[in-house]
Amino acid sequence: MKNIAILCSGGDVSGMNPALKHFVEYSIQKGLTPYFVYNGYEGLIDDDMKEASYSDVSGIINRGGTKIGSARSQRFRxxxxxxxxxxxxxxxxxxxxxxxxGDGSFKALDIFYKESGVRFCGIPATIDNDINGTDYSLGVDTALNIIKVSIDAIRDTASSFRRAFVIETMGRDCGYLALISHLTSGSELCLIPEVDYDLKKYEQEFKKQIKNGRRYFIAIVSEGIKQDSSEISEWFESVIGMESRVSILGHIQRGGNPSTYDRLMAYKLVNKAIDGLLDGNQMSVICYTKSGFEFKTIEEVTSKKKELDPELLSYLERF
Incomplete structure (x- = not known):
């Protein structure tokens, strides 16, 4: 009987627990003995591992985060x-x-494989959705739904008080969360790192909208833009002439009940990862694109920065 282990590295996402559940179930189905590694690469170093069974994953499919913990390990370097x-x-x-x-975790495993021969398959899991070579990362759908609910709730108070709200999403240097949330929420302004902007070009139009009866503005900005959200809020007050507030969603975006789509994709990604290892894949990342599921090399997913879909960007530019 072969032994296989799973770990989580870097930031947690909703969808990891459904993945852990199916990892145990599918491993046993395929005649493997599943192991959990606790707290990422730290668990490998500290020997914090245990054989996993059905009882270990009972009742976790609806929980955010990860039962086995995650970490960023400096020692593993x-x-x-x-x-x-x-x-x-x-x-x-x-x-x-x-x-x-994420890609940093995969780079570490690439080095580990070349030194030790321990085969691995990476599953992209980050709400930032900033991993090159895949259109989807586990957890991003749940994060987008949490952002959607937050924006809808903020819109209620914005309209009641005639205010502009600047809502900041996560994403580091990737504006995916902000862009998708903008396109699906009807917000009036979206600022992301991938697109240069000049606030002056919005002044005349926004003042015209206020004159014609607009009561509020919703601006969605990514945390990686060149200005702080507070500066955008100040611009609304001093230039546009509307009282403004900042709402930084922060780590609320990483938690919560995993969406149906993230649960389904966790199921599929785990299946593909285990099947790939059993078929002889040595070191790969299972990615999801318009062509379906594809195994890609570490170099393919880590060699360059991910670019946003040009079609989605064109929607923003036209707006």
Whole structure:
């Protein structure tokens, strides 16, 4: 019987627990013994691993976050700690890993594979959806739905008080969350790192809209833009002439009950990852594109920054 382990690395996302549940179920179905690695690569180093069973994943499919914890490991950057991780895996006869995380996590495993021969498959899991080579990352759908609910709630108070609200989403240097939320919420302004902007070009139009009866504005901005959200809010007050507030959604975007779509994709991604390892894949990331599921190399997903869909960007530019 072969042994296989799963871990979470980097930021947690809703969808990890459904993935853990199916990992255990599908591994056993395929004749494998599943193991959990707790707290990411730190668990590999600290030997914080255990064989997983059905009871370990009972009742977790509706929970956000990850039951087995996650972490960003500085120690795993050092070879001496990677050697310890290899010894711990060998002691349990584990030679296959499934890792949920981002491109940094996959780079670390690429180095680990070349040193140790432990095969792995990466599952993109980040609400930022900023991993090159895949259109979808686990957790992004739930995050978008949380943002949607937040914007709809803020719109109620914005219209009641004749205010402009600047709503800041996560994303680091990727504006995906802000862009999709803008296109699906009917907001009046969207600012993302990928598109240069000049607030002056909005002044005349926004003042005209106020004169014609507009009671509020919703502006969605990504955390990676060149100005702070407070500066955008000040612009609404001092230039546009409307009282303004800032709402930074923050880590609320990473939690919550996983959406139906994230649960389904967790199921499919785990299936593909395990099947790929059993078919002999050595080191790959299972990606989802318009062509369907594809195994891609670490170099393909980490060699360059992800670019937003040109079609989606064209909608923003036309607006």
């Amino acid at each position: 050092e070879k001496k700690y990677r050697d310890i991780a290899k010894q711990n895996l060998d002691a349990r006869g584990i030679d296959m890993l499934v890792a949920m995380g």
